[in-house]
Amino acid sequence: MRRLLYLLREALANVLTNRTTTMVAVATTAFTFACVGVFLLLYVNLRAMALSLEQDIQVIVYLQDDVTGQATAEIEQQLKVDPAIASSAFVSKEQALADFQVQFPTESHLLQGLGQNPLPASFVVTLAAESRSSERMQRWADRAQLIPGVGQVQYNQAWVEALAGIVKYIEVAAIIVGVILSVASVTIIANTIRLALYARREEIEILSLIGASTTFIRVPYLLEGAALGLLGSALSLVILKGGFELFRHEIRSASRFLGVDALLTFFPFEMCLLLMLVGLFLGCAGSFLSLLRFGEGRA
Amino acid sequence: MIQLFHVSKYYDRRLALSDITLEIEKGEFILLMGPSGAGKSTLLKLLIGAERPEEGQIFVQGRSLSKLRASEIPLLRRKVGVVLQDFRLLPKKTIFDNVSLPLLVQGASNGDIRRKVTEGLRAVGLDHKKDLFPPGLSTGEQQRICIARAIVNGPIVLLADEPTGNLDPELTSEIIELFKSINARGTTVIVATHDPNVLGQVNRRVITLDHGKVVSHEQVGS
Numbered sequence: 001m002r003r004l005l006y007l008l009r010e011a012l013a014n015v016l017t018n019r020t021t022t023m024v025a026v027a028t029t030a031f032t033f034a035c036v037g038v039f040l041l042l043y044v045n046l047r048a049m050a051l052s053l054e055q056d057i058q059v060i061v062y063l064q065d066d067v068t069g070q071a072t073a074e075i076e077q078q079l080k081v082d083p084a085i086a087s088s089a090f091v092s093k094e095q096a097l098a099d100f101q102v103q104f105p106t107e108s109h110l111l112q113g114l115g116q117n118p119l120p121a122s123f124v125v126t127l128a129a130e131s132r133s134s135e136r137m138q139r140w141a142d143r144a145q146l147i148p149g150v151g152q153v154q155y156n157q158a159w160v161e162a163l164a165g166i167v168k169y170i171e172v173a174a175i176i177v178g179v180i181l182s183v184a185s186v187t188i189i190a191n192t193i194r195l196a197l198y199a200r201r202e203e204i205e206i207l208s209l210i211g212a213s214t215t216f217i218r219v220p221y222l223l224e225g226a227a228l229g230l231l232g233s234a235l236s237l238v239i240l241k242g243g244f245e246l247f248r249h250e251i252r253s254a255s256r257f258l259g260v261d262a263l264l265t266f267f268p269f270e271m272c273l274l275l276m277l278v279g280l281f282l283g284c285a286g287s288f289l290s291l292l293r294f295g296e297g298r299a
Numbered sequence: 300m301i302q303l304f305h306v307s308k309y310y311d312r313r314l315a316l317s318d319i320t321l322e323i324e325k326g327e328f329i330l331l332m333g334p335s336g337a338g339k340s341t342l343l344k345l346l347i348g349a350e351r352p353e354e355g356q357i358f359v360q361g362r363s364l365s366k367l368r369a370s371e372i373p374l375l376r377r378k379v380g381v382v383l384q385d386f387r388l389l390p391k392k393t394i395f396d397n398v399s400l401p402l403l404v405q406g407a408s409n410g411d412i413r414r415k416v417t418e419g420l421r422a423v424g425l426d427h428k429k430d431l432f433p434p435g436l437s438t439g440e441q442q443r444i445c446i447a448r449a450i451v452n453g454p455i456v457l458l459a460d461e462p463t464g465n466l467d468p469e470l471t472s473e474i475i476e477l478f479k480s481i482n483a484r485g486t487t488v489i490v491a492t493h494d495p496n497v498l499g500q501v502n503r504r505v506i507t508l509d510h511g512k513v514v515s516h517e518q519v520g521s
Contacts, residue, residue: 002403002408002409002412003403003404003406006403013391202387203389205387206387206389206400207400207404208373208376209347209349209376209381209387210376210377210381210400210401210404210448211373211374211375211376211377211401211404211405212373212400212404213370213373213404214369214370214373216404
């Protein structure tokens with residue numbers, strides 16, 4: 001117990017002895033973590049939007065004009081038993097025309113000159129959740145195209161693919177930026193710990209001389225590094241949350257983004273916890289690096 | 300208890316110790332004499348595993364130091380008390396905390412720490428100063444605190460490297476008396492010094508080193 005108290009006291013003494021260096025290290029670490037956090041926030045929100053769009057996307061299976069009532073019933077049956085489909089609704093030619101007239105009242109006269117209804121009957125299909133990825137949707141559309149009586153299969157492929165592409169790019173960018181800035185954070189913390197080690201090198205030599213184990217000597221510095229990482233990541237979350245709320249407020253004020261602010265979300269609590277743990281781990285890694293460099297013989 | 304067989308040590312090809320063969324029995328009081336650079340400190344460093352010899356073997360309590368793993372060196376050092384010329388006390392810790400360090404690193408209980416630190420400080424006559432800080436003590440007192448720290452965990456051997464180097468003759472006598480009383484309780488004491496005043500005060504075994512070699516080996520008194 002006394003040993004544990006001693007180690008904690010030493011870690012605190014390290015922090016207090018190098019107060020300015022510690023504050024600079026925490027602030028710099030917070031800034032670097034916040035930079036990674038911006039990418040992560042972008043990724044989390046765009047991914048959520050992509051998922052939400054995927055939920056809304058429907059596939060329209062247009063039927064050929066000459067398809068018989070029996071063939072339509074067979075297609076309907078085939079769609080019903082397909083496990084990739086969550087639901088499907090039949091839209092007759094008449095219904096399609098009525099919908100068109102409701103949606104585009106000013107353009108409805110265009111169809112009047114044609115004499116007969118040019119709009120095809122269709123099935124509006126909502127795919128099951130596991131089949132909504134861009135690749136699976138494409139595969140299902142290709143398969144549906146081969147059903148006898150089906151004229152054309154359409155969905156907002158371009159939208160889905162573009163969004164999936166953006167999310168992927170952001171994911172890669174977040175990983176690259178994350179790795180670079182994590183290395184920077186580790187280096188900053190490592191340098192802070194190195195200063196603490198040099199400031200207390202005589203004490204380390206004394207401890208080594210009286211039979212302190214390497215672990216006993218290293219623990220206060222590892223704790224200090226962990227505390228720096230934890231504080232840095234916690235501060236970065238505060239900065240991010242402030243920035244996020246400011247951004248949301250701006251979006252809300254701009255009327256053309258009406259409703260978008262409701263879609264924006266901050267990191268969930270579990271993710272905040274995870275980010276703080278990552279900070280703690282990187283802090284430990286920085287300390288460990290410094291202790292290794294300081295020399296096995298001394299530390 | 301301590302045996303050295305044909306031990307040689309070099310620093311960057313410069314010979315520090317050459318072909319040293321020695322045997323030190325339990326409870327002996329050894330004076331390692333010789334001028335600066337004779338190899339006294341190097342010999343002490345070898346005994347605590349701070350340096351490794353290039354040639355020869357060193358045994359402490361039958362255990363070969365060259366076969367010790369890095370993780371076993373702290374265990375060796377817990378059996379060996381070390382007193383240095385520059386005291387090496389932590390200025391921001393109280394006398395009590397300084398002396399308790401060897402017990403703390405071993406994981407001794409609070410009760411044990413209190414009891415043994417009080418005993419150690421009493422042995423050097425400074426138990427009334429346990430709450431002070433090292434800078435508030437005289438050099439003689441600081442050296443006595445250093446000795447208390449070295450003996451607090453009951454080491455089998457006490458190594459002192461120029462322990463009187465910073466002290467006047469009167470304080471030197473005090474410190475040597477302290478070593479004698481520690482030795483009288485059964486602890487092997489090895490004092491490395493180039494101070495001829497010490498020689499006159501100790502009637503024990505004297506080993507003289509020069510240029511890394513044992514040049515004389517004599518028993519003084521009983």
